[in-house]
Amino acid sequence: MTTPYDHLRRRSAPPPLAPPLGDQIRVQRVQRGDLIGQCNIVQDQAETITKADVDTVKVDPWTHCLERIRDERCAESFAALFGHFAPRAKAFLMRGGSSEALAEEAAQEALATVWQKAAKFDGSRASASTWIFTILRNKQIDAIRKARRPEPEDLPWGMEPQADAADSLAMSQEETVLREAVRTLPDAQRDIIERAYFGDLTHAQIAVVTGLPLGTIKSRIRLGLDRLRHEMTKHTT
Amino acid sequence: MTVKHHITPSVLAAYAAGTLPEPFALVVASHVSLCDACRADVAGYEAVGGAVLETVFDRIEDGGDAITMSPDALAQVMAKLDDMVLDTDPAPRASDPVFPAPLLDYVGGGVDAVKWKRIGGGVKQAVLQNSAEGSVRLLYIPAGMAVPDHTHGGLELTMVLQGAFSDETGRFLRGDVETGDEDLEHTPIAEAGMPCICLAATDAPLKFTSLIPRLIQPFIGI
Numbered sequence: 001m002t003t004p005y006d007h008l009r010r011r012s013a014p015p016p017l018a019p020p021l022g023d024q025i026r027v028q029r030v031q032r033g034d035l036i037g038q039c040n041i042v043q044d045q046a047e048t049i050t051k052a053d054v055d056t057v058k059v060d061p062w063t064h065c066l067e068r069i070r071d072e073r074c075a076e077s078f079a080a081l082f083g084h085f086a087p088r089a090k091a092f093l094m095r096g097g098s099s100e101a102l103a104e105e106a107a108q109e110a111l112a113t114v115w116q117k118a119a120k121f122d123g124s125r126a127s128a129s130t131w132i133f134t135i136l137r138n139k140q141i142d143a144i145r146k147a148r149r150p151e152p153e154d155l156p157w158g159m160e161p162q163a164d165a166a167d168s169l170a171m172s173q174e175e176t177v178l179r180e181a182v183r184t185l186p187d188a189q190r191d192i193i194e195r196a197y198f199g200d201l202t203h204a205q206i207a208v209v210t211g212l213p214l215g216t217i218k219s220r221i222r223l224g225l226d227r228l229r230h231e232m233t234k235h236t237t
Numbered sequence: 238m239t240v241k242h243h244i245t246p247s248v249l250a251a252y253a254a255g256t257l258p259e260p261f262a263l264v265v266a267s268h269v270s271l272c273d274a275c276r277a278d279v280a281g282y283e284a285v286g287g288a289v290l291e292t293v294f295d296r297i298e299d300g301g302d303a304i305t306m307s308p309d310a311l312a313q314v315m316a317k318l319d320d321m322v323l324d325t326d327p328a329p330r331a332s333d334p335v336f337p338a339p340l341l342d343y344v345g346g347g348v349d350a351v352k353w354k355r356i357g358g359g360v361k362q363a364v365l366q367n368s369a370e371g372s373v374r375l376l377y378i379p380a381g382m383a384v385p386d387h388t389h390g391g392l393e394l395t396m397v398l399q400g401a402f403s404d405e406t407g408r409f410l411r412g413d414v415e416t417g418d419e420d421l422e423h424t425p426i427a428e429a430g431m432p433c434i435c436l437a438a439t440d441a442p443l444k445f446t447s448l449i450p451r452l453i454q455p456f457i458g459i
């Protein structure tokens with residue numbers, strides 16, 4: 001299938017496969033030695049799968065990483081994920097107007113929540129960065145804006161034992177395309193989008209930004225929902 | 238799913254971004270519970286949030302090098318992980334034929350648990366939240382009865398939970414949301430059959446334009 005955004009796919013460099021591990025992580029390796037043995041096995045398997053695929057499809061390494069956290073409670077993967085997302089979460093909150101101290105604390109809490117809620121992560125519905133964004137957003141509403149966030153009824157997503165790996169791959173691919181589209185927007189447009197997410201714009205000021213390939217993501221999600229509704233009626237009749 | 242009247246993209250985007258005031262967010266969460274089209278749209282706008290988070294360093298002067306976590310942040314968080322109660326398979330939220338789950342949370346039960354207050358003509362309301370950001374309330378309108386004629390000072394979202402109403406702009410059934418603003422002056426009438434129950438959020442006090450509701454307004458608190 002070709003889309004108008006194929007040129008973006010080709011242009012974007014594949015993200016690094018294995019998240020680099022820093023000094024802090026080696027310290028953790030000693031402290032949490034009991035978990036590391038399991039973790040290496042999982043990583044080896046993951047690498048044999050992804051190395052073959054990574055040039056043809058843009059696998060999001062962070063989605064893989066989060067799946068390892070979900071399935072294996074892998075501490076090493078958590079440390080890598082933390083190294084990537086915690087500073088971004090902090091920068092995100094600071095651009096939204098939080099003090100550095102508050103942003104540091106909320107970013108730490110958000111990443112701890114990632115560990116706590118990992119069982120709910122489904123790579124066919126959202127990439128790691130999108131899922132972590134929703135956790136960070138809720139943390140910001142709760143801890144910084146001191147408001148409640150009404151959440152929609154959840155769907156019994158886990159009816160099939162595990163979402164199809166191909167769906168997960170396709171979703172992370174779509175989100176890679178979206179990210180590159182955000183990156184290549186004219187500055188003024190990109191500014192407006194970012195300000196909407198950093199909380200600088202009210203709902204009345206948010207104009208829906210055109211020029212982002214959201215249609216494919218929405219229809220992919222819609223497809224999954226339709227399939228789920230179909231499953232649900234099959235189970236109740 | 239028979240939902241025909243959806244929530245506007247900018248309101249869905251503000252909900253996904255986390256900046257929509259709570260009264261409106263309750264209407265969005267209730268509608269999304271019944272509408273897969275808007276659920277998918279919200280997920281799309283959340284993906285934009287994911288992209289903004291992922292690329293946040295691009296736009297900071299020095300590439301984000303100045304923003305780092307404190308040196309012991311990872312160690313502190315990892316030290317807490319073992320003691321965390323994992324959120325694995327939570328008990329399913331209660332379900333109700335009239336109130337979607339997010340609304341059940343605010344009411345603390347189904348229709349029977351609502352503390353209605355009469356506002357005249359058989360019309361009843363229950364204010365769920367009222368603050369500087371806006372208000373959200375439940376409305377109970379007997380079949381065939383008109384909701385007092387009013388215009389709006391700001392944004393108003395009205396979602397049908399039971400029964401149906403019609404006004405100058407169309408017909409609204411369970412799950413449908415009517416979006417009102419300064420330009421909308423309308424007279425919604427509950428259809429014959431069962432009483433109409435709606436969830437209505439607004440960021441400005443309602444301005445009643447007929448005499449009796451105008452007298453009532455000071456007593457109803459919004």
Ligand SMILES: [Zn+2]
Nearest residue numbers: 243244272275
């Ligand atoms: Zn809808």
